Amino acid sequence: MRPEDLPEIRHLHLFRDMAQANFESLMASSYAQIFPQGLEMIRQGDPADFLHIVLEGSVELFAQWSGRECTMAVLRPVSTFILAACIRDAPYLMSARTLERTRIILVPASDLRAMFRHDTEFAVSVINELAACYRSVVRNAKTLKLRNSRERVASYLLRQSLLAGGVASYILPVEKRLLASYLGMTPENLSRTLRLLEADGIKMDGARVIITDREKLTVLAQPDRLIDGSDEIAGQTGSGLPDR
Amino acid sequence: MRPEDLPEIRHLHLFRDMAQANFESLMASSYAQIFPQGLEMIRQGDPADFLHIVLEGSVELFAQWSGRECTMAVLRPVSTFILAACIRDAPYLMSARTLERTRIILVPASDLRAMFRHDTEFAVSVINELAACYRSVVRNAKTLKLRNSRERVASYLLRQSLLAGGVASYILPVEKRLLASYLGMTPENLSRTLRLLEADGIKMDGARVIITDREKLTVLAQPDRLIDGSDEIAGQTGSGLPDR
């Protein structure tokens, strides 16, 4: 692991509050690895031996069943993944593959489990992290069950704009076929839906999204902080989403 | 709270391992409440002030958006709910209503948050509980995205049979319209699907499910421990589901 990695990892909520000595001990047993693009680094069902931290590149979490697969999330630096499997010492529920050349830190799950018994501040951080992850998946399930595909696309586009600071135009952060899978639809359906949304305030130009009529898009997307928001730190207002 | 409630609560994984004095302290600030049938006891968006424990009756967790609603889970004794919202001191993401007359213990969220900083064993229990909840929602999201409604129904029916010990016949634990919403479909669609599944090894008689051809149903349902399983305690085999 490079020495310049440590501060970046240390800044993560998960590691921010633990004692320095404990952080160093955890990092001492961890190591970095670089994966080429398109490598399936985690296969669902395998035992969870390492907490993963993305430092560079990007990673797709996906699930498979009966010959089908779907994208569950895309992770970018700096973030951790598959914490829950590590904690429960259980098989991964999702697979992971790199979307580009990616540098990952691997933290042994057993050290992790030992550490939160030893360092209360770290335990509290793990609790907060897991609670946030849980709520994030619940939001996801809500969008899948309550919105149809057109509404999911519209709210996704609006949310991305807000995440980028309310800009009127931005580049999609992922390929469209991957976005389609993430949103629970086929690439063909996404393609047609994006076209149809040109009547509702957006315009596509390749991977560029241009919001031409935010009011109209908002009426369709009905953004909701209990779905599209994220758990902000107390005191921050966050996404600028309405209460309901 | 009744004195006979305490052992039941104490047996929950969440409270099993904490110091007795701490458990008593937590319970001392908690109180019981009885709700009539059909009462909306939690409204999504409200601040999370109490961890809830169902002691008698049953509770539906549901989500609302834009005039629609869907069932997210049904809880029965003895179990806790909305732990994550309490921990993050954030608004509830789901609403809750009683499905029958229900007795609930309310544990103040602030006491809860103070307690896991104070009692390491409790912190570890919270970590394990949250990780299990997270994995449970991920399984849910997987079934929604990877299976069509027929497959969701089939795997639900098979799973319930296995949970009841592999019985060939059992009563549905919830009303069909609620089951439909839980499975992400309309009551009409569920009704028709159940009828169609009579060609695939099941037979319905009111709320009774009769599995007439387990092999055939299994071929359709393709049960998968990474979706239909639950995080068993190490050493136990659990649901009897295949690895893939």
Add this chain to the structure above:
DNA sequence: CATTAGAATTGACAATTATCAAGTGTTTGG
């Protein structure tokens, strides 16, 4: 026991979404 409200079913139909196939565009590696 009769009444009634709500659950469940069924049919007809509409909307949504997926599939298949063909083609266009874009990127990448030799």
Add this chain to the structure above:
DNA sequence: CCAAACACTTGATAATTGTCAATTCTAATG
């Protein structure tokens, strides 16, 4: 720069799922 691979789009069609309306069934209540 060219060729190949792959993403994306579009059209035609099929499958799935939802909606609306009308019964039938079931369970709770007075």
